Structure formats: structure tokens, C-alpha cells
Amino acid sequence: MLLAELSERLLAGDRRALAKAITLAENLDQRRDELLRLTAPHTGRAHILGVTGPPGVGKSTLVGALARSLRSASCRVGILAIDPSSPFTGGALLGDRIRLDGLENDPGVYVRSMATRGLGGGLCRAAWDTARLMDAAGFDPVIIETVGVGQTDWEIRHLADTVLVALSPGAGDSIQALKAGIMEIADVFVINKSDLPGADQTRAEVAAVLDLQQVWDWLPPVQPVVALEDRGIPELLAQVAKHKEFLNSDGRWTTKRAQRWKTELQSVLFAKLQAGLGQWQDTHVTEQALIGVTSGLLTVTQAADCILEWASGCQVATDGV
């Protein structure tokens, strides 16, 4: 299939075309760049939701419940589940773990699982692409579930319009969630398993942390749910809709979309610079600079300046990248 045809079908909402496009993006295929260009003008419509939280709070169940409720309101829902990959197994750890009871054959739900590439890398570039492609194919909202660890959460704040942070009474005290550094990125807090003992305490702890901050543009609401039984889900979606209204009234809806392309451009620029830097790594100059540093003759900054000066002479920094 030609790229133009693939793109046209995708824009018409064709699931097979979407699947193929995401695979191209995932494989870092050289056609990815052109595919993004063809679909770019048709992106920016979908409300992108991030769902994150510590392991064990029931994020996948929550995403399933959200999807069911959204389907009953006739939304076409895109779901992207980010799994950590393991060097041991070479693939995603958890596979297709979103619980879609009753939605398995629903053409209005599109689910994709994706492995992060390596440790600590955060969301892979393909995750950003996938959100864009689902958006271009007319899925709205697009829900992205992350693994709930540091770097990924930092990125989800940029990729998503609305970040739902899920906690549960069973998942340890809230200081542990703070430890994981995810309290600060929440637009909406979800207390899942809120029928369990301790739910009120978890809720109170979240409220206490929120109280520490004096001024809010948007005070994150705290919504108790029981995702397994679909309880509290309509109320949660109402909070999500309110946040969308806030983003629109505030101008952030538009700013976020511009910023995402800027981030994409930056990452390409950065990769090009990094490739340039890589060329200097095994040079004689770098070797000498390191000897200078370890023997205490040069500061690290002086060593870096030596390398940059040399690279400047070679024109590597700008021409070679």
C-alpha cells in the first residue's frame, strides 16, 4: 500500500490502516516521518487522557471501566497501554492486559499495547506517534496507561491533556505515592477500590497534600471509584470533562498542541546533536581530555571546551550532523 493511500484510509478511520501506521512508527520505519507529515493537519482534536499510578492500584481495570462508559456515550475510544520491556524476555512483560469485558469485538474501541524500549527511557517516541495517529483516525478520547514509574510519568504530563492519577487503599500509604513522584502531575485523582477499608484515609491524605499548595489554577478533584463494578465512573468522566473545559477556557488546550510539536522537533534536533557528539567520543582529543580530568590537570568544563573547540574546527557540530 502506498503511503498516501495508507494515510487516506487511516484518516477515514480504517482500523487496519491505523494498525499498520502504528507498526511503521514502532519500527522507526523511514516512512514514519512522511506519515506524520500526511496526518499532522488532522491531529489535535482528541482529548488525550493519561492514566498512571503506583503498581497494583488497578489502572488497567480502571481503563476498561472508562472505555465501557465512554462507549455507552458513543465515543470512539483509543487505548494505548505502555508496558516496560524486559531485556530478559526481549518483549513486553504484561501483554494485552486491559480488561475489555464486553468490548472485545467493538469496532469503536481500538487497543494497542506497546513496550518501552529499554530501562529508564520513559515513553518511547512511538507512544507519541500512536497518540497522534489514533487522533488522526478519529478516536477521541485517546487513553494512555503508563506503568507508573518516574520518567514515564514526567513525560505523560506533556503527552496528555488530562492526567488521572490512580491510588488505592491497598497500595500502601500515600507517602509511598509521593515517593514515586506522581502526586504533582495529577489533574484528577482517582481512589480506586474505594469500597475497601482505608479509602477515606487515602482520600484525606491526598487532600492534605493538596492543601500544602496555596494557589491553584485548577484544584485536582479526588474521585472515589470501584472500577471493577463500574461504580463512580460516570462521576469520574464528568470531572474529566470539567478539566477539558478548563483547558479550553484557559487557552492551554491550544498551547499544549503547539508544545507537543515543539517537543517532537526538539527531540529530532537533539538526536542529531547527540549523533554529532557520538562522533567525538572515540577521538584522540576526547581521550586526552579525559586524561587531563582524571589527573587533575583540567576541570571537566575545560575538557568539554577543548572538545567543542576541536569539533568547531572540524565543523562536526553543524555540518556533520
Next chain:
Amino acid sequence: MLLAELSERLLAGDRRALAKAITLAENLDQRRDELLRLTAPHTGRAHILGVTGPPGVGKSTLVGALARSLRSASCRVGILAIDPSSPFTGGALLGDRIRLDGLENDPGVYVRSMATRGLGGGLCRAAWDTARLMDAAGFDPVIIETVGVGQTDWEIRHLADTVLVALSPGAGDSIQALKAGIMEIADVFVINKSDLPGADQTRAEVAAVLDLQQVWDWLPPVQPVVALEDRGIPELLAQVAKHKEFLNSDGRWTTKRAQRWKTELQSVLFAKLQAGLGQWQDTHVTEQALIGVTSGLLTVTQAADCILEWASGCQVATDGV
């Protein structure tokens, strides 16, 4: 105090000088660069241990138990506890939480807590500096406890010689630890709270994951301990010593030290390039490039090339940084 004097006192093992030097590094003081130069030739002796694992497994208690046991063998122990910082409170979340029962006034133990700067940033540069400075001041081993989230763990693998990954039966099933992406960085596994029910299962699960990998240079041992009662700690330290022997026999002890300076140099180079990139951000060229991308006229790569070409003409990339 002059920098040369500070450095001399630090090298003589003076705790006040060490404290002051770490504070300079933490504050990104301009004297940091020179301080590292003065101490660089005296680093590389200490065995750097990383202690990580999911929240709630008792990492701090474990570090306390390790310190007590090392003190009874007359080692001078440096401890660095990395805390996530919170934009809400503006400071470290957990403070001095290492449990040092009986070691509070021991001059042979030096403890420092440090906040990560912002979310997702991983170990701050000051953590690397602190390990170097403790090393230069004659502390050996230097134990670094991290918060057990993705990005930090990725970095601890580079900063530490030996990474101890702590798990416990109470902290959820091992798939959750895999989720957090920390299984792959372990040189030694520690099953803490191994007197609790489920310890054998946790141990078996770790062994099963290790079995997936066919070839090992070093097969990570799995050591059960009860850190609160100092049980299993001498056995654990024996495993740590074995790993040090392995690193030495293998040449990695030396390679790791060279690589750490290379990483430091790279990060300075990278910061300089990034600063250069920052200068292009709000230019007319970038604005035009972004309009080209969002309207589908340019691919992102083409847009990046435009900016680099322009920057090359301006000599920003090499002269401006």
C-alpha cells in the same frame, strides 16, 4: 576557607570539609568544577554500592543494618540517601530517614540526604559529586540508597559498582518489581523481611526470572535477610565482596571508573549543546519550521534540518555554546 585548603582537609578525612564540599556541589556553585579537579586524582578507591527496590521493602532499614555490620569491621562508611523532592513542599520528602540506631555519633559513618531536583530527572549531578567527594575523603564503601523508580535506577547502574536490589514478600508479587524495571540492574538480590510468609515464593520468582536469561557473566545471588534484626547481613556483605572480586578479575572495576568520568564529560558537553539549542527556540526560523510541520508542508526531520542549517550559518552551534 580557600578551595585548596578545603580540598586538603577533605582529603585528610575532615567531616566538616566534606559537608561543605558537598554543599558547594549541591548548590551548583561555580567552585564545584575546581573542587572536582583538586579531588579527582584521589577518587576511584571506594566500593560504591547502590541500594534500590520498590517502595516499602525496607531499603532504609537495610542500609542501616549494612552500616552497622561494616562499622564492626572498622570500615568508614559513607551513606547518601536520595529523596524525591516535591514541588508542593519545596524540599526533600523524607528527610534523614536512614535508621542508624547506635551509629548516630559514630565519626566513622557519614550520612547525607539529598533531594532529586524535580520529577523525572533521575539522580542529580550532585549525587555523582557526593559519591566522588566521599570517596576522596576516604569513606569506603559509599552506599547510595535510591527511591526505586525508573530513571534513577537506570542511573544507579552507572554510578554504583554493585547494585543491591531489595524485594520483600510484603511488597506485592514480583511482576510488580519487573514492572518497575529494576530486576535487570541487580548484581545482588536481597529478600528483606524474609521471616514473613511468602519469602520463599518471592525468592522462587526471582530465580525464575533469572532463569530466563541463558548466559551470565555474573549470576546475581539471592540473599534472604531480616534487616531489622541484622539477620543475614554478614552473608549479604560476603556476596557484595564476591562481586567486588568479580569486578576486579574482570577488569570492570577500572573500566567503570573511566566510564564515570566519561559520563561526567558527556553531561557537560550535552548541557553546552542544549544551551545552544535553547538559543534557537524562540527564533523566527523555529516558528516557521513549526508552522511547516503542523500544516503538513514539512516533515519534522526537514524542519530540524532547516534549523540546523540556519544555526550553522550563525555559528551558534559551536561558537555560541
